[in-house]
Amino acid sequence: MHKTPLLDKLESGPWPSFIKDLKRVAKRKKSVADLLGVLERSYKDKITHWKHGGIVGVLGYGSGIIGRYTDLPEEFPGVEHFHTVRVNQPSGWFYTTKALRELCDIWDEHGSSLLNVHGSTGDMIFLGTTTDQLEPCFAKLTAKGWDLGGSGSAMRSPSCCVGMARCEWSCYDTMDLCYEATQHFQFEMHRPSFPYKFKIKCSGCPNDCVAAVARADMSVIGVWKDDIRIDKAAVKAYAGGELKPRGGGSPYAKLDIKADVTDLCPTACMNYDGKTLKIDNKNCNHCMHCISLMPMALRPGTATGATLLLGSHAPILEGAQMSWVIVPFMEMEHPYDEFKELVGNITEWWSEHGKNRERVGELMLRLGMREFLKGVGLEPVPQTVKTPRANPFFFWHQEDFDAEAKGRKYIK
Amino acid sequence: MAVVEHGGKSFEVDEDGFLADLDGWGPEWVDYVKELEGISELKEDHWKVINMLQEYFKKNGIAPMVRILSKVTGFKLKYIYELFPSGPGKGACKMAGLPKPTGCV
Ligand code: HEM
Numbered sequence A: 001m002h003k004t005p006l007l008d009k010l011e012s013g014p015w016p017s018f019i020k021d022l023k024r025v026a027k028r029k030k031s032v033a034d035l036l037g038v039l040e041r042s043y044k045d046k047i048t049h050w051k052h053g054g055i056v057g058v059l060g061y062g063s064g065i066i067g068r069y070t071d072l073p074e075e076f077p078g079v080e081h082f083h084t085v086r087v088n089q090p091s092g093w094f095y096t097t098k099a100l101r102e103l104c105d106i107w108d109e110h111g112s113s114l115l116n117v118h119g120s121t122g123d124m125i126f127l128g129t130t131t132d133q134l135e136p137c138f139a140k141l142t143a144k145g146w147d148l149g150g151s152g153s154a155m156r157s158p159s160c161c162v163g164m165a166r167c168e169w170s171c172y173d174t175m176d177l178c179y180e181a182t183q184h185f186q187f188e189m190h191r192p193s194f195p196y197k198f199k200i201k202c203s204g205c206p207n208d209c210v211a212a213v214a215r216a217d218m219s220v221i222g223v224w225k226d227d228i229r230i231d232k233a234a235v236k237a238y239a240g241g242e243l244k245p246r247g248g249g250s251p252y253a254k255l256d257i258k259a260d261v262t263d264l265c266p267t268a269c270m271n272y273d274g275k276t277l278k279i280d281n282k283n284c285n286h287c288m289h290c291i292s293l294m295p296m297a298l299r300p301g302t303a304t305g306a307t308l309l310l311g312s313h314a315p316i317l318e319g320a321q322m323s324w325v326i327v328p329f330m331e332m333e334h335p336y337d338e339f340k341e342l343v344g345n346i347t348e349w350w351s352e353h354g355k356n357r358e359r360v361g362e363l364m365l366r367l368g369m370r371e372f373l374k375g376v377g378l379e380p381v382p383q384t385v386k387t388p389r390a391n392p393f394f395f396w397h398q399e400d401f402d403a404e405a406k407g408r409k410y411i412k
Numbered sequence B: 001m002a003v004v005e006h007g008g009k010s011f012e013v014d015e016d017g018f019l020a021d022l023d024g025w026g027p028e029w030v031d032y033v034k035e036l037e038g039i040s041e042l043k044e045d046h047w048k049v050i051n052m053l054q055e056y057f058k059k060n061g062i063a064p065m066v067r068i069l070s071k072v073t074g075f076k077l078k079y080i081y082e083l084f085p086s087g088p089g090k091g092a093c094k095m096a097g098l099p100k101p102t103g104c105v
């Protein structure tokens, strides 16, 4: 074992210590002992000791494995190779212990035993192995029904919130859509063919528990079209203090329905006179605030589906973006043909026009919403913008003049 | 950098087995890589891909996007994987002697 005075300090304190865990594994894995050594060195030097890049993989796939080599191989031979394998997770991260044991046995045999449960995109991450172990590890995984996740300029592993499995707010079956999308886009996941990465994330309602709006090129967020369902007796119980706000998850013992709920409604479409709670549903923007505070009294409607938003990505290159609305409402019924077709159209339009390493959101900014909508076969609708443009530099197409000459219809 | 000997020639390579420099490339290199990449016999279509990659790289200083490779050769991505099982990056570019793909792979 290497001496690790800096890392040792991270064994104290109440939070589970990753150093303690690593040391436990290091007793039986040389690679993990050397990993601690490299990490200690990085703490000292304040710089990474992994070399640039790395291209490894398994035959048939162009993605799923991230190659890594230390720049101190003589001192830490155990991590000369330290490749990462992404294993596609089950929807909603539900496992049986049998499944987890299976995975651990495979990784114990072919890798460092270290896991990341889970990577930010969702995959189960096997952390650290050598090139010669990749194919045997992959063979064992597939024999048990597991497959690799995505990496590189490809469809990445889709992920979803727990949805209908254990949440009363889910407006569609997020786990089913996630699974269906994963199966449908297998070729695109395993064989990179896009200008850059593309991610799909599925949340059952606007609470957005997988943060789809911020970290998926295609964000699918459940929503309803009809009225919020109100249970009057439960509203009374909240007002009387018999029911605790937010399922007991808030600091308030008793809900002040006017101050805490209706006055905070962002569209001011609610009213409470001390007795009756009223909602002007056509002005509700489905923010979830009232429902989240009074889960026993209020529920989303029953005409459910999802809003599709596109374009979010981290700052590089053109600045961070959140996804914005492209389809205000789409029904989400198995087998999701309309959704799959639209995603196919979007990736095709982007692959045709995108520059090398240009995310789809950046391409939309470069070519404009009009080109995008035309390219993927969508109608322009007011819900796609927060406000209309503030400048007059509108580009008129010949078809606009033709339409104007014939007497344009502004409203369909 | 390690050195690989094959067919009476020596090649300088990095840890992923990519050539250090396209100038060091020769047909012996292709013969060496094909076994590592699971290719039993080189067909005309393999050479079409290799030649296109080299021409594009010499002209533009970068490897082409997958879409461009498909368009110019007329080969669908599925067929490119049949030719090069580890794909256009790890398989074909390595064989053609191009520098290794970088970025978020
Ligand atoms: C889209 C094009 C243009 C933009 C965005 C623009 C923007 C501006 C802005 C922000 C100011 C300062 C206003 C203030 O705070 O006092 C300004 C002033 C001025 N602009 Fe422009 N401008 C444009 C085109 C033009 C053109 C074409 C001309 C001349 C032919 C022009 C001539 C002037 C003049 C003379 C002032 C000074 C006015 C003053 O201080 O009283 N601008 N412009």
Ligand code: HEM
Binding pocket: none
């Ligand atoms: C802020 C003030 C101004 C705005 C927003 C503005 C805007 C524009 C725009 C959008 C065009 C059409 C450009 C195109 O062909 O795509 C244009 C053209 C033109 N503007 Fe202005 N303009 C401003 C001030 C002025 C002023 C003060 C003058 C004269 C002193 C002027 C003279 C012209 C001329 C001659 C053209 C035609 C140029 C051509 O045909 O190539 N503009 N302007």
Ligand code: SF4
Binding pocket: A161, A162, A163, A167, A168, A169, A170, A171, A203, A204, A205, A206, A207, A208, A209, A210
């Ligand atoms: S996003 Fe909505 S449906 Fe999904 S788990 Fe969170 S609250 Fe429930």
Ligand code: SF4
Binding pocket: A264, A265, A266, A267, A268, A269, A270, A279, A283, A284, A285, A286, A287, A288, A289, A290, A291
């Ligand atoms: S969901 Fe939001 S917008 Fe709709 S009524 Fe409740 S608080 Fe208001």
